[in-house]
Amino acid sequence: MSIPRLLARNVDAYGSEPAYREKDLGIWQVWSWSEAAAEIEALALGFLTLGAQPGDTIAILGRNRPALYWAMVAAQRVGAVPVPLYQDSVAEEIAFVLDHCEARFVVAGDQEQVDKLIDVKDDLPVLAHIVYLDPRGLRKYDHTHLTAYATLQDAGRAARDDLMPELVRRTDGLGPDDTCVMLYTSGTTGKPKGVVLSNRNIIETAKNSAEFDRLRRDEEVLAYLPMAWVGDFIFSIGQAMWCGFCVNCPESEDTMMTDLREIGPTYYFAPPRVFESQLTSVMIRMEDAGALKKWLFDRFMALARRVGGPILDGAPVAASDRLAYRLGDLLVYGPLKNTLGFSRVRVGYTAGEAIGPEIFDFYRSLGINLKQLYGQTEASVFITQQRDGEVRSDTVGTPTPGVELRIDESREVFYRSPGVFVRYHKNPESTASTKDGEGWVATGDAGFIEEGTGHLRIIDRAKDVGAMADGSLFAPKFVENKLKFYPDILEAVVFGNGRDRCCAFINIDLTAVGNWAERNNIAYSSYQELSQHPRVLDTIAGHVAAVNDSIAGDEMLSGCRIHRFLVLHKELDADDGELTRTRKVRRRIIEDKFSDLITALYDGSDRVSTVTEVTYEDGRKGAISATLEIRDVIPAPADRMAAQ
């Protein structure tokens, strides 16, 4: 069993049905399964003309486009291993991965990617050839190791008679244990690791998860998440191939939202921050609405909050409420879903981080079947999923069919499933430390299984879960997430491991706060100025206090209440190394970089001056200096202050 074999099955079964669409030249260009298979075959033959060998690595670098998905399948057909890369990676990052996976070929999207490759090519002796998709601007490049995608396909077609038997042989030789894809995890620390996933991993997982949600052949998905991310691979290749549904690629990043709306996906995945920013923009746009619309909106949203979730879950709801909800659907929810592009969403997922309950409930109350899942690259995504009717914002659901769960005494979550990865590429130590002999894999997350329901609840990264000086549990992520549920707060970093109390850095959300400032006639000239505005600080202090209140009740976590905080003068940025490319906080790096600020948080001072190095968009470095105000939320007891 292999992906190419699924392709062949789909060609037989649904030959003329659409398999791929891409918004290009103003319309959605369509390729049926047979057309796509022909394209893939031509490219695979092209790879053969370049001398691709089984076991070679073929890297894919570019934004989501059908041709690049085909390149992955074509790579599989010649027995090579496709390695999709993050397209916004800088040259050094690419160089590392290409070097690590010993890529012989790269299929790049356009001139921009080719330029990056050419920059680093000299350091990559194995890299033999670059194939590019969009010829624009590349005409004058030295073409000795550079070929256009179409040219390569033409070459492949021309050599079809000669090479076809070899291609068929290699494709037929693929088995369930052959590598399907190798995906590099971004990794919160250290260098990325290449996760090797077999055809079995991918196909079994795709099958189980598709059955779980009863995915059908007529689903529409929008492929917009990075191709290097396992989720995209599962959705756009694994499940798409298994179910035979159509993968739609947007025209460009700029037009993503429009394209989303045009396609109206039925099966949709987005990280929480996408939902969050959409909700923020909904609220901001509604601010300007007329009184009538606002009244309608408020009224019906209140109703939806009350009965929307239950209706979606099939719970009993009073007939009058059902009727009112229908009306609301006509007047508010329907149009809202329509403008957001969610009208047709049958199954929606979010994962990767905790999602704010308000945000989660908002979408569900509109009638969008948004659910959470919990997963990892190493698991081929799926570990737990929420079953229809059992959807809650505070759990990540029950194990996906075929997955076993185990929680050890340190609260770390372990799983075992058909999707468990084969190995880390060229990294047996890591493989060993992650996966034990029985196939159990450590997630690195701390969590517990809820009594009665069997739902898994995740508290934090296992290694981040620490202890306060008094021995109570320190779960920074848990608190940070609660803070981040406020639209004003973009990021929060909570400190307190081994200390006697918790303090926090806050990043304001420029869109939300800026909008608020505009509405309240607050003038500001920079992010920095806005971040230190007293009224902004007041607002944030209020949020922090509210979060503290909500934690106070939880015996296990009450020690994590935030005593002091400051609002950072710059946005945490992946370019500065403060976040991962997937926008996860790099706690260690932040602790180092802003040590002066942390000191100030704990030494009781009211304000602190600092100088921070930043990287601008064009790569130049600079420094910004600022004086930040520190606010107390929980006043330190006088005796303790005196004691220090």
Next chain:
Amino acid sequence: MPDQVFFALEVMVNGLMVGVMYALVALGFVLIFKASGIFNYAQGVMALFAALTLVGIQQGQVPFAHLINAIFGTDIHHFGWQVPALLAIVLTVLVMIGLAVLIERIVLKHLVNQEPIILFMATIGLAYFLEGVGDLMWGSDIKVMDVGLPQGISDSIDRATFDWFGYGFFIDRLDIAASIIAALLVAALIVFSQYTREGRALRAVADDHQAALSVGISLRFIWVLVWSIAGFVALVAGIMWGAKSGVQFSLSLIALKALPVLMLGGFTSIPGAIVGGLIIGMGEKLFEFIVGPLVGGATENWFAYVLALLFLVFRPQGLFGEKIIERV
């Protein structure tokens, strides 16, 4: 056949006289177009309205009497006094100025910077509106215009020409009066635009809107001014035409006679309006005289337009219009 020649001459002279009457109407169009780029279709209705108002004031009519009677069940028509012609004219001028202010306030202010065709349509709307208001105010029956203008054949000219040529020329004294008044009006306009501050401002605006604005001339004031003047010109035209045919709805149709004059003379030229009026007046009368009998007559309505059209084909900017230089 000297008689034929004399008669042709007589037709020509009469045509010129009518041309003056046309020019009077055209003048109102030109003034407004020059200052604001608006093609004021309501000019004809303004003439009607002015004439109605003048007669109404003269005869001491109660404005909106019909409406008031209908609503309150009263039966009022006249105040019962007669207003002397001169005073009535002054009062009418004031009414026309008031109208100009209202038009600026209610209509033009909101349509600044719109395309010409939109402004044109607005003036057609205005024409409807004024026509209705005029009817409501003064009633739609025919009124007699009597401001003491002479009418009928000028005997002295008849006699003199008969003595000289043996052919008595017919000239209407009203036409003579109209010519004199038109000459005075044009002279007054020239004096106004040359020697008064407002007049200079008017010319400045006509030459270059932006430049005029930048030196601090209030466009709104200019608009009120120019609509007032156009209202005054409309009154004069209304008096002249009203004396001929009585004051009634058809008076507003004289606007149609002014349009070919405008085409010929150019929309922005006062001398153009005068000369165009004379050419059209003379041309259509001569055509009716010479060709009319051959084709069944009643050619005047279209001949003026066709004449202007043929002329424009060779000179698209009109007689005195500025030459159009195309640039990219």
Next chain:
Amino acid sequence: MTRLTTLALGAALAAGPALADLVFPDLSYRTGPYAAGGIPFSDGYQDYFALVNARDGGIGGVPARVVECETAYNTEKGVECYEATKGEGALVYQPLSTGITYQLIPKVQADGIPLHTMGYGRTSAANGEVFSHVFNYPANYWDAASVAISYLSGENGGDLTGKKITLLYHNSAYGKEPIRTLEELAAKHGYELTTIAVDHPGQEQGSQWLRIRRERPDYVIMWGWGVMNQVAIQEAANIRFPMENFIGNWWAGAEHDVTPAGAAANGYKSLNMNRVVDYPVFDDIRTYVVEAGNAAGDGSNVGSVLYTRGMYAAMLAVEAAKTAQEIHGVADIDAGMMRDGMEALEMTAAKMEALGMPGIGPEFSVTCQNHGGSGLGLVQQWDAAAGTWTPLTDFIAPDDAVIDPLIAADSEAFAAENGITPGCAES
């Protein structure tokens, strides 16, 4: 608000006929270029029905109801008015517009509602065998032309040979009507006819009158309407054309046509189909209608030429209705009965006397063959000083020998074109 919309809608949907009264639509025009003529006629028409209601308690005991509809002399509005009012049980239409008449002729034939075009409209409609529902008694345009020539002939001792007569006409269907007749009569009487057209609206007639001044015709006959009349009379005065030789038709002989020219208009003559003098009936109107506050206008028009004509038209309608009531023996007649009444109408001197308007019109009787009445007309003259029209002659008969063949020819052409078999249906 509810009331307004329901009423508006109700009117738009032409609510079902109210059977308790006799409906006489009045397609009037009180705005537009011909309002000056339309207002007094409509006032007279309506006031007479008001009088009949107030004084006599209606027609044969059934009150008459006038439904007024403004057409502004516009044919499309005329059609709209017709469609809007016909559902109310309209008995007879009096559109006072040749244009509208032409629209309505096919429609009334189809709908079976009679049309009375008194002294206007389609002349050949006098042939009732073709135009079963159109009546143009007491006289038509061709009658008028003939009457004018007869009058002039009488002035000249019966001989018009060598006389120059000019027709100044409104360049429209209406204005062109008399040309054929005048041409035929010219052949018969030996006068020389010139025709001069004036285009709508007729504000400027300089060249036409210069031509008249040069050609010095003995008589000018005018077929005008609206502003054309006023300007023509003014221009005639300007060139000192002898007013007594200037004769307008009956639509060019009202007070408002002459007043703008002031004293200069003195002596201008016009035809009339009805005599205008101070009838006793006017006193009744003043008493029962104007003073009661039910007048259509302000009452100032009572006794004027067109007011009188409007009233005359109404009187003919009332008499026809009475006739219909007699024939059919019901008071609440419908349009078909009204038609029969009109076709059987007989106007006698005694009848007119009894109605308080002695000698207002000629005596005539309508038959199936002849819907045009007797065709008699009189000549009246304007006395500028007194501000009144004075009838100069008694009713003069037209030259039927000339007119009848014309009517026959034209109506037959119409019958042929529209597939009508001429004949008098048994009613």
Next chain:
Amino acid sequence: MNVARNVAGEVTADGRTLGGTLMDLRNITLRFGGVTAIKDISFDIREGEIRAIIGPNGAGKSSMLNVISGFYNPQEGEVWFRGDRRGPMRPYQVARLGIARTFQNIALFDGMSVLDNIMTGRLTHTRSGLLDQAIWWGKAQREENAHREKVEEIIDFLEIQRIRKTPVGRLPYGLKKRVELARALAAEPKLLLLDEPMAGMNVEEKEDMSRYILDVNDEFGTTVALIEHDMGVVMDLSDRVVVMDYGRKIGDGTPSEVRNNQAVIDAYLGVAHD
């Protein structure tokens, strides 16, 4: 018959190969009434090159461009295009020969969307007649779709997908310029005339526009003739430069030749210009 000086195969300073003469202007003189805008100017434009016309204000550059695009017909002189002498022509006839242009003051059709504006560029390639269009289904629609595809490629090329359906009136200046370029490109011209393509742009926009001009020249092999004030841009972009002053030609050559031409330095580079 090509009687123009044929210098195909000549190699420019930056190593690109130039084609033969595309347009040859011989002794052009243009007068408006008494004013002589262009006096006896001759120069040629070769296939595949980027040819700049520079000069101080009032030098007659725009008039020259207008002569090339047929908007003015010169009183004297000959215009040769692709080996044929061009007689007096209406501008639309010139356009059909394969000469497209942009305008100094943006001349987009404000009542239409970006897409429709660019589609007007395809009008010279339209074959279906009034009747086909009236019936629509069939020939006209097929042709329309083919044009649309062509236009979409240009939209893609100039990266204006986002504004495809926006009315041009709502666009900012820089984008309007780009749409105008797109409209000219849609005509697939042999010769593209650009009248101050970068006037009023900021540095970034100028860089973008330069990029596009080079790409057009490179990707489509379109010959470009442009007027530009920004000397830096002109020197970077163009293969050869004509310098005009007071209606006369005072210099002609590669950017470096022109830069060192004393007459040019005196007349143009030496004096301050806007």
Next chain:
Amino acid sequence: MFYREAGDFKTRYADDAQSFPIAFDRYRYYAVMVLALGVVPFIVNDYWANAVLLPFLIWSVAAIGLNILTGYCGQVSLGTGGFMAVGAFACYKLMTAFPGLNIGIVVLLSGGVTAGVGVLFGLPSLRIKGFYLAVATLAAQFFLVWLFNRVPWFYNYSASGQISAPERTVFGVPVTGPNTDAWATYLFCLVFLIGAAWLARNLTRGAVGRSWMAIRDMDIAAEIIGVNPLRAKLTAFMVSSFLVGIAGALFFSVYLGAVEVGEAFGIQKSFLVLFMVIIGGLGSIFGSMAGAAFMVLLPVFLKNLLVGGLGWDTALAAHFELVIVGGLIIFFLIVEPHGLARLWELAKEKLRLWPFPH
């Protein structure tokens, strides 16, 4: 609010360029068609047909015609009345000269004749622009009306110069003459309106329409990018006159039945159609119909309201009608100079964005 556009994507240019690319608009359009073709004919009565629907349909055709010339090609014309007269008289002559010819073909041929006349009078547009052209087209208006009044051949030498339409049938059902049924005349005119709208839509969506609009928006630039101004303007005059001629033929033969040229096709008609086009929206087919509806229905409505509803006397009502119509025209121009079509677009836009304000 009612728009559900998610999932409504286009995979072909033809779909993207269709008249109603949004599904909801398409369904509404189908609904209107079903209503107009399948329901109205069964319930229409004489009053609605003759007072409201026929004038609306016919004026819509005329307005679409003028809109092509003025709204799409930017050539302001005040000769519409004259061109309608050409259509009417052509129709009359054809009807009487070839009694056996189907009336539908007669109407089309009348349009064809008018198209020829329109091209003739369009020739000056090459030299004359803007208001000069508008006034110049009045020459056509006055000359044509005079011609039809003056030359007896046009009205078959009838005594009065009136022309009246004999009875003609379509599939045995009379559509002209006295014995017509409301539904038949309504359907007959409706078919022409649908045809006119279809023709106009086809011509304005493609190359011809774009060359018109290019001339309208900037004639010099249009010529430089390759639009032949002569061809563009004359085709606009031709198509416009064709439709206006059809409207004139229907106006005469189906609606009025009898016509006197000066009265029925006077200058007021030219203005009326121009009003419709501007109030409705320049450069919009829907706008042409909306404008026609507005100008036809408003007076009828006002009259019914003031006279029927409020019981005013007709003179007062008529005067007020003028005031209100004039006032509304100004009001509309101030509120939305681009006409009802733009208002409709804005409303649609609002509904599409609902519940968001922008």
